[in-house]
Amino acid sequence: xxxxxxxxxxxxxxxxxxxxxxxxxxxxxxxxxxxxxxxxxxxxxxxxxxxxxxxxxxxxxxxxxxxxxxxxxxxxxxxxxxxxxxxxxxxxxxxxxxxxxxxxxxxxxxxxxxxxxxxxxxxxxxxxxxxxxxxxxxxxxxxxxxxxxxxxxxxxxxxxxxxxxxxxxxxxxxxxxxxxxxxxxxxxxxxxxxxxxxxxxxxxxxxxxxxxxxxxxxxxxxxxxxxxxxxxxxxxxxxxxxxxxxxxxxxxxxxxxxxxxxxxxxxxxxxxxxxxxxxxxxxxxxxxxxxxxxxxxxxxxxxxxxxxxxxxxxxxxxxxxxxxxxxxxxxxxxxxxxxxxxxxxxxxxxxxxxxxxxxxxxxxxxxxxxxxxxxxxxxxxxxxxxxxxxxxxxxxxxxxxxxxxxxxxxxxxxxxxxxxxxxxxxxxxxxxxxxxxxxxxxxxxxxxxxxxxxxxxxxxxxxxxxx
Numbered sequence: 001x002x003x004x005x006x007x008x009x010x011x012x013x014x015x016x017x018x019x020x021x022x023x024x025x026x027x028x029x030x031x032x033x034x035x036x037x038x039x040x041x042x043x044x045x046x047x048x049x050x051x052x053x054x055x056x057x058x059x060x061x062x063x064x065x066x067x068x069x070x071x072x073x074x075x076x077x078x079x080x081x082x083x084x085x086x087x088x089x090x091x092x093x094x095x096x097x098x099x100x101x102x103x104x105x106x107x108x109x110x111x112x113x114x115x116x117x118x119x120x121x122x123x124x125x126x127x128x129x130x131x132x133x134x135x136x137x138x139x140x141x142x143x144x145x146x147x148x149x150x151x152x153x154x155x156x157x158x159x160x161x162x163x164x165x166x167x168x169x170x171x172x173x174x175x176x177x178x179x180x181x182x183x184x185x186x187x188x189x190x191x192x193x194x195x196x197x198x199x200x201x202x203x204x205x206x207x208x209x210x211x212x213x214x215x216x217x218x219x220x221x222x223x224x225x226x227x228x229x230x231x232x233x234x235x236x237x238x239x240x241x242x243x244x245x246x247x248x249x250x251x252x253x254x255x256x257x258x259x260x261x262x263x264x265x266x267x268x269x270x271x272x273x274x275x276x277x278x279x280x281x282x283x284x285x286x287x288x289x290x291x292x293x294x295x296x297x298x299x300x301x302x303x304x305x306x307x308x309x310x311x312x313x314x315x316x317x318x319x320x321x322x323x324x325x326x327x328x329x330x331x332x333x334x335x336x337x338x339x340x341x342x343x344x345x346x347x348x349x350x351x352x353x354x355x356x357x358x359x360x361x362x363x364x365x366x367x368x369x370x371x372x373x374x375x376x377x378x379x380x381x382x383x384x385x386x387x388x389x390x391x392x393x394x395x396x397x398x399x400x401x402x403x404x405x406x407x408x409x410x411x412x413x414x415x416x417x418x419x420x421x422x423x424x425x426x427x428x429x430x431x432x433x434x435x436x437x438x439x440x441x442x443x444x445x446x447x448x449x450x451x452x453x454x455x456x457x458x459x460x461x462x463x464x465x466x467x
Contacts (some may be wrong), residue, residue: 002027007059010078010174010454011092012144012159028069035068047164048072048106049077061173062091065346070172077162077174084171088161089142095204097141098434102160104141105172138165147197151255154189155182195265202252206244207433213237219285222465233436235284241433242280246273252350253308267301267308271320274301275331276437278338283438288467292342298335299347306354313385320354323362323383330418336368337443340450340465345372364388367395368443371450387413394447403451404458408445414441440464 002024004404008014015021035052038043040276049070058065059078064087068079088094142161149155162172183189213236224233252267278294306320321328332355339347352369360366363379370376382388394406445464448455 003055004058008074009316011061012146012175015157031055044167044170045162047170047172073103073178075174077105077172080171080173081106081169082171083163083169085140085142085161085163088171088173092159094142094144094159094161095200096207096433097143098203101140102141102143102158104139105162108435117321147193149185149190152185153182154185154193160241178458191262197235199269202248204246206241206248209244210237210241210433217284220284221283223283223438223461238433239280239284242273242277242437245278245434246270247274262312264308264312267305271301271305274298275335279440280437282440295342295344302354303350310363317357317358323358326384329383331445333364333368334440337446340368340371340446341442341464348372364392365390368446387417391443391447404453407448409452411441411444411458411463414462415439
């Protein structure tokens, strides 16, 4: 009986009563074991776990069996030999975490060090002189969230199937512990979580509607993530998915407006996706007129989002992007840089009109805008030192060699400073849709174009080719 209820919890089918969970916990304590394979240098060393258990009977999912259980601080996972996350997802109805929003066992910070820039600008890297492992630095999560809120407390339980290059050859399948993270109920938080759950359902439906491409991609990509399993990135499928997702968010916003609901959530989701659509079109190597059209749509989506936020908060001065948040700040400079790079000064002015709340507050932003408006104020402070100090120094320098040096420094530090933002980790998620749409420092290319710097000296995988 205890084994059955444990299996239900690990696979997300149920959890039982609090008393049953307590009884199961005490039972598991009697099954604790030492796992020599988890010792330093062992094949399971990368699996984070405070406690290991040997179950009295193997449990099976999708034709795979395991009697090894690992318990982390707030979760428990079965450990299966082999790579089975996709099969477990199909069996249990899990969906892919394209946006890096689901907590990993132990996090993914260790994976980020797997990528270092090489002399040739590549980014599928390990230490010099060592052969690159076939799956360096990848991280895949499939998940399902059950809402357990009861009107008194807000809580949920997440089932995940997880594979990682930290423990290649193994798959974790389990769940966060019920009761962890419960908070007192309030209507605003409950409504937001319902929107998140609805958002995930939209992503799942859009993914299901986009089968893998049957033919090779017919354009030369401007950038591509490292290949995994000797399989090239499916640009066609990802483009179809993002197009479908953007259309679904636009419909959801319209429905929320009709129902008198919170349409700002969906407008912001659409704006974020519209940027991804633009970026992936550029990344995939589509003709520049098609890319420019997507850039126009991305700016228009930001205007729609700003209007929805202003209405929701009854504040007409509310900006589209909050410069105090690194994600928003970086996205603003990317969009502004892309507009300048494409010589779309009209789009740059439209973006500036969305951010009047921050006029005169950020030196990098003002220096970029001064290219189209010499009357912008000169400001000698900015919101984020890393990596943007180097970009400010480039714009502030008069000597051509110093400008080049500062911009090279900016490119070298950009990825490391921003990679922990959820929308910068797409190259670590090898399997699912929507995780990768290109990583581009459009603002750096705009600055190089403005200053007339030699592009050959600025070769870098995040440096956009000139239009």
